[in-house]
Amino acid sequence: GAVVSQHPSRVICKSGTSVKIECRSLDFQATTMFWYRQFPKQSLMLMATSNEGSKATYEQGVEKDKFLINHASLTLSTLTVTSAHPEDSSFYICSARGSDRGLLYEQYFGPGTRLTVT
Amino acid sequence: GNSVTQMEGPVTLSEEAFLTINCTYTATGYPSLFWYVQYPGEGLQLLLKATKADDKGSNKGFEATYRKETTSFHLEKGSVQVSDSAVYFCALILTGGGNKLTFGTGTQLKVEL
Numbered sequence: 402g403a404v405v406s407q408h409p410s411r412v413i414c415k416s417g418t419s420v421k422i423e424c425r426s427l428d429f430q431a432t433t434m435f436w437y438r439q440f441p442k443q444s445l446m447l448m449a450t451s452n453e454g455s456k457a458t459y460e461q462g463v464e465k466d467k468f469l470i471n472h473a474s475l476t477l478s479t480l481t482v483t484s485a486h487p488e489d490s491s492f493y494i495c496s497a498r499g500s501d502r503g504l505l506y507e508q509y510f511g512p513g514t515r516l517t518v519t
Numbered sequence: 520g521n522s523v524t525q526m527e528g529p530v531t532l533s534e535e536a537f538l539t540i541n542c543t544y545t546a547t548g549y550p551s552l553f554w555y556v557q558y559p560g561e562g563l564q565l566l567l568k569a570t571k572a573d574d575k576g577s578n579k580g581f582e583a584t585y586r587k588e589t590t591s592f593h594l595e596k597g598s599v600q601v602s603d604s605a606v607y608f609c610a611l612i613l614t615g616g617g618n619k620l621t622f623g624t625g626t627q628l629k630v631e632l
Contacts, residue, residue: 405562407562435619435620442625442627443624443625444608444622444623444624444625445563445608445622447619447620450619494562494563496563496620507565507568508612508620509565510555510562510563510564510565511562512561512562513560513561513562515560
């Protein structure tokens, strides 16, 4: 149990276009989802926390107008990178935290999405 | 604030060698501690966890003991395999602190034949 999927796993887009990444909890309801960015050989940087039905909370330094997050249901959150530029190229990872008592404090991670902006 | 410090890698070992990856933390409260593993090109997988002092988390031959007195959660394995080659992240979470995970910088492990 507690499986999180991401789609797509890899995406290449042209500079100036927008890209949407989906994060789904497949077998549990996730009241909270987290979006991370990982640079090569570095740790994960938390970008934002999204709660179902409310606006996302962004970490300091993360542009909310550039990285649009929508948590429309208890099983789906999306991250849209708007007007992407080469410096947005990175590995984006989502995680989901369950609303069930047994899953309350654990985060389950998706497999990540490799974004390359040309 | 909260922070996690891991030993820098890469750590290169021969198969069947003993592994230790050090992890220490600072926290304003009483955290739960985790080790995550990331295989090449993949997301993170929870390896093991401990939620209170003296708890030992274990999985797949890996172990880590929550040491409150030394604020440490070192990862150990008695005999590593080539398939253990990955990046290992130590992390903590404080309940009531937004439940945000704080990660260490990760330690790359390379196991050779």
